[in-house]
Amino acid sequence: MYDIHCHICYGCDDGAEDLETAVQMVELAADRGTSGIVATPHCNVPGSYTNYWSEKLSAKITALRNETAKRNINCVIYSGQEIFFTHKTLQLLKSGDLITLNGSDYALFEFDFDETGESVYEKLQAAAAEGIIPVVAHPERYGFVSEDVNSAVKLKSIGCLLQINKGSLEGRxxxxxxxxxxxxxxxxxxxxxxxxxxxxxxRTPNMIHTHELLCEEYSYDYAELLLTDNPRRILENEKTIGY
Ligand SMILES: [Fe+2]
Structure with missing residues (x-):
């Protein structure tokens, strides 16, 4: 499995607080069948986490790669960000202050939970017009989607991918x-x-139970698509597959 949304870039947001904690998270994921994780710190959040891409963030990823390799933990760490979408976002992506998932055309975007659908659609349309493939982080947690699931159809029609949180499927x-x-x-x-x-x-990176849940409630093929095939395609900048 590949995990494209995980707060293992330690000491910069509300995720892992230090290197040791981040290593524990990677070890847990690897032990439960995850072979690659994208470090996606919150960034560009007004009045909160800025976390523009920097030597400092890059050094944390390098330290995490080195430490996990030293302990023979078999899991590749990729760079990325969970980008809070503001009017500055597209400019900041162009300038390299914000980055996509593993340097691909896919960018992981989050929004305020109470933002309107119209506002979100407008922003994502602008991103898509710039050649970015938006991956919407946890759409199921936004009011405009949970109130009307047809909003998810609209997001797909814009060209977005929908990334569901394992915790949502578990009722957390x-x-x-x-x-x-x-x-x-x-x-x-x-x-x-x-x-x-x-x-x-x-809120751990252990995804083995999520795989089991998807197999039991949907199908093995769908579980593989959502947890392995599509995330791997994103990391390799290939086209994803629908189910
Ligand atoms: Fe997140």
Missing amino acids: FGKAAFDASHAIVSRSLADVVASDAHSPYI
């Missing part, structure tokens, strides 16, 4: 997100499932 973010996540998956609108992990203890 409440009923609205649970219902929306399963509605999106059952209607074959989901493209990727990721951990959005923040720690080795709660």
Whole structure:
């Protein structure tokens, strides 16, 4: 499996607080069948995490790669960001202050939970017009989607990919997100499932149970598509596949 949304870039957001914690997260994921993780720190969040791409962030990824290699943990660490979409985002992507997932055309975007659908569509259309393939982080957690799952169809028509959180499928973010996540998956609108992990203890990067859940409730092929094939395609900048 490949996890394209994970807060292992330690000491820069509300994810892993230090290198040792990040190593524990990678080790847990690797032990449970994940062979690659994208470090996606929150960034460009007004009044909160800035985290523009820098030598400092890059050095953390390098340290994490070195430490996991030293301990024979078999998991590739990729660079990325979870980009809070503001009016400055496209400019910052062009200038290299914001980065895509492993240097691909795919960028992981998040929004305010209460942002309107119209505002989100407008921003994502602008990104798509610039040749970026938007990956919408946890659409099931946004009000405009959970209130009307047809919004997910609209996001797909813009050319977005939908990344569902494993925790939503398990009911960890409440009923609205649970219902929306399963509605999106059952209607074959989901493209990727990721951990959005923040720690080795709660909201972890262990995705083996998510694989089991998807196999039991949907199918083995769909589980593989969402957890392995599509995320791998994103990392290799290939076209993803629908189900
Ligand atoms: Fe996240």
